[in-house]
Amino acid sequence: MNQEFQRDAIRAFRFVRCEFDAHSGVARLVYAFDDGPELVETVTVPGAPFVLDAARARAAEQALRLLHLIAGVSYYKAAIPGEIRIEGYGIDAGTAALMEEIYVNGLGEFAYRNGLNLHGRIRFPAEAALAADALAPALGLRRHALVAIGGGKDSLVSIEALRALDIAQTVTWVGGSQLIRACAERTGLPTLNLGRQLAPELFEYNRQGAWNGHIPVTAINSAIMVFAAVLLGLDQVVFSNERSASYGSLIEGSGEVNHQWSKGWAFERDFGAHVQRRVAADLQYYSLLRPLSELAVARQFARSDRYDAHFSSCNRNFHLLGERPTSRWCGVCPKCHFVFLALAPFMPKPRLVGIFGRNLLDDPAQIGGYDALLEYQDHKPFECVGEGRESRAAMAALAERPEWREDAVIERFRREIRPQLDAAELAIEPLLEIDAGPRDGAPAEHRIPAAAWSQLRARFAP
Numbered sequence: 507m508n509q510e511f512q513r514d515a516i517r518a519f520r521f522v523r524c525e526f527d528a529h530s531g532v533a534r535l536v537y538a539f540d541d542g543p544e545l546v547e548t549v550t551v552p553g554a555p556f557v558l559d560a561a562r563a564r565a566a567e568q569a570l571r572l573l574h575l576i577a578g579v580s581y582y583k584a585a586i587p588g589e590i591r592i593e594g595y596g597i598d599a600g601t602a603a604l605m606e607e608i609y610v611n612g613l614g615e616f617a618y619r620n621g622l623n624l625h626g627r628i629r630f631p632a633e634a635a636l637a638a639d640a641l642a643p644a645l646g647l648r649r650h651a652l653v654a655i656g657g658g659k660d661s662l663v664s665i666e667a668l669r670a671l672d673i674a675q676t677v678t679w680v681g682g683s684q685l686i687r688a689c690a691e692r693t694g695l696p697t698l699n700l701g702r703q704l705a706p707e708l709f710e711y712n713r714q715g716a717w718n719g720h721i722p723v724t725a726i727n728s729a730i731m732v733f734a735a736v737l738l739g740l741d742q743v744v745f746s747n748e749r750s751a752s753y754g755s756l757i758e759g760s761g762e763v764n765h766q767w768s769k770g771w772a773f774e775r776d777f778g779a780h781v782q783r784r785v786a787a788d789l790q791y792y793s794l795l796r797p798l799s800e801l802a803v804a805r806q807f808a809r810s811d812r813y814d815a816h817f818s819s820c821n822r823n824f825h826l827l828g829e830r831p832t833s834r835w836c837g838v839c840p841k842c843h844f845v846f847l848a849l850a851p852f853m854p855k856p857r858l859v860g861i862f863g864r865n866l867l868d869d870p871a872q873i874g875g876y877d878a879l880l881e882y883q884d885h886k887p888f889e890c891v892g893e894g895r896e897s898r899a900a901m902a903a904l905a906e907r908p909e910w911r912e913d914a915v916i917e918r919f920r921r922e923i924r925p926q927l928d929a930a931e932l933a934i935e936p937l938l939e940i941d942a943g944p945r946d947g948a949p950a951e952h953r954i955p956a957a958a959w960s961q962l963r964a965r966f967a968p
Contacts, residue, residue: 511584511714516540518589519582524574526566528556533733535574537581543707545581549573549730550701554737561645562736565786568642569736571595572785573729575605575630580726581708583613584716586622596633604780605630611767612722615888618763619719644788647741651675652698652731657686658819659807659845660746664794665693666810668744671961675744678734680727685818685834692816700730720888722768725777728791732781735789742955747774747793749941749951750800750892765888771796771951778953792953797941798966800848800892801900805938806966808852814861819845821889835862840887842866843875848892850910851903851934867904868913876901876915882923895931902932938968 522536522544531554535547558566575597582590597605609628617624651668653675655661668675677690678698690697712718724745731743751769753762764770778791795803807813818834819841835842846866849858859865866872878884880901881894891897904910905920924932940963941951954962 511711511716513585513716516542516585516587518591519578519585519587521574521578521590521592521594523594524570526570528554528558533570533573535577537578537705539581539585539587545705545707547577547580547705548701548703549577549733550703551734551737552698552700554734555739558737561643562739565642565645565789566733566736568785569729569733569781571597572601572780573726573733575601576608576729577726579609579612579721580704582609583616583719583721584708584711586624586627586717588627590628590630592631597630599632599634600780601784602630602632604776607776608722608725608768608773611764611772612725613720614763614767615765616717616719616721620717622717641783642785642787645736645739645786647735647786647788648739649674649742650740651742651744652678652735652738652740653744654727654731654746655679655686655690655693656746657683657689657817659813659817659849660748660795660803662689662693662813662817663803663806664744664746665695666812667794667806667962667965669695670965671958673742673958676740678731680730689813689816692813698734700734702726702730720765722773724766725768725773728768728777732785732789732791736786741788741790743789743791745769745774745791745793746795746803748795748798748800748803750896751890753893763888766890769793769890774953775951790953790955792955794954794962796952796954799896799937799941800844801851801896801934802938802940802966802968804845804848805852805968808849811857814857837862837864837866838872838875840875840878840889840891843872844879844889844891844897847876847879847897847900847904851900855909865913867910867915870914870918873915873918876919880919880923896937898927899932899934899937902927903934935968940966940968 516539518540520538522538524535526533531551533549537545606628610624613624651673653665655677676696676698677693679686680700680702735743747769751766752771774793781789781791820835820839821841846862878887879897886894901919904916910916
């Protein structure tokens with residue numbers, strides 16, 4: 507790199523262009539700061555057809571532009587300049603508002619950790635001449651779901667539920683994780699591995715002092731999968747985000763900061779509606795697990811041991827840089843702590859200890875980590891974990907069971923923490939109920955197709 511990256515001197519972030527080569531299946535997303543070098547990210551869609559009909563081609567172009575805009579968050583955050591320029595195409599006011607929502611909320615943890623305030627700072631330029639009422643047509647897409655798999659329990663619960671509903675599906679993931687590949691192959695279903703390669707200059711910018719931190723990865727992967735679904739002619743993109751994802755960490759003096767905002771209902775609602783308005787009216791984006799709590803998902807997963815030797819929710823397996831655990835579970839991160847605790851009420855103890863290779867609840871060194879999950883003298887970790895009330899209910903349930911109650915973390919909870927809590931709020935059963943959504947005739951807070959909803963309610967019932 508010929509010049510140093512000086513984040514405070516940068517004035518504009520540019521969406522330079524986006525393009526797709528049907529013969530190679532590679533999309534190029536091009537960005538730049540001011541007049542600096544082009545930053546080129548690539549996304550690869552194996553099996554994309556060489557030729558699309560006119561309507562699908564227009565939809566693919568819209569989906570590619572949507573991906574270009576959302577994936578730009580990885581680069582924009584490096585300098586957070588005051589001006590955003592979109593070159594080569596324009597966006598309407600609705601698209602601009604969606605992008606501002608994604609960038610501000612999706613970068614919430616990033617802003618908090620870096621001491622930044624992004625509210626009112628991020629403005630996407632809308633072109634008034636673009637008709638906001640030019641709705642996308644239905645494309646006649648084939649009934650088939652691209653189902654995101656991340657290697658953890660949640661996506662496996664969705665995959666098995668769709669299988670039970672006889673909905674054709676392709677298990678899909680972004681990136682080169684061998685752990686996710688092994689999990690996907692274990693399903694015995696068709697698989698699709700979508701490639702994503704970040705611009706290498708970004709890592710050098712980080713070394714030179716660029717702003718860095720958490721980004722809304724689920725939003726980016728959602729846009730990649732929507733683009734792939736249009737190219738492949740499929741009518742569903744399915745994720746496995748539960749209702750707990752909508753709740754963040756309550757930070758004193760800062761309010762709520764949600765590490766997993768793009769897994770929450772607000773993103774799903776607004777992104778899914780935008781896809782149907784601007785990309786394809788018959789392309790459905792939804793989370794199959796939205797009406798469930800993390801504990802309800804854990805209960806579903808525990809009903810089968812098919813994936814015990816293959817799944818992992820430990821995020822250290824998926825870091826781009828740094829060390830990874832030698833086994834599938836590091837045993838010390840918030841995800842390991844929470845998944846162990848969430849599964850414990852629903853799984854025989856020997857089976858759970860066998861999955862993790864040790865009993866995390868009988869290790870005094872883990873007490874601090876569990877205190878954060880309980881929101882006891884600490885806030886909920888910046889991780890994709892359940893609500894504090896779920897952790898407290900699970901811990902209370904284990905405190906009543908002879909096989910768990912003497913373990914170090916549980917025993918300390920019984921002795922020091924439970925006496926300070928309202929016993930009426932520790933029941934686990936209410937947290938296992940399916941969320942039917944708002945009352946008074948308002949629509950339920952999920953986007954699950956009506957044809958599948960009634961069958962899913964029966965499958966997921968406590």
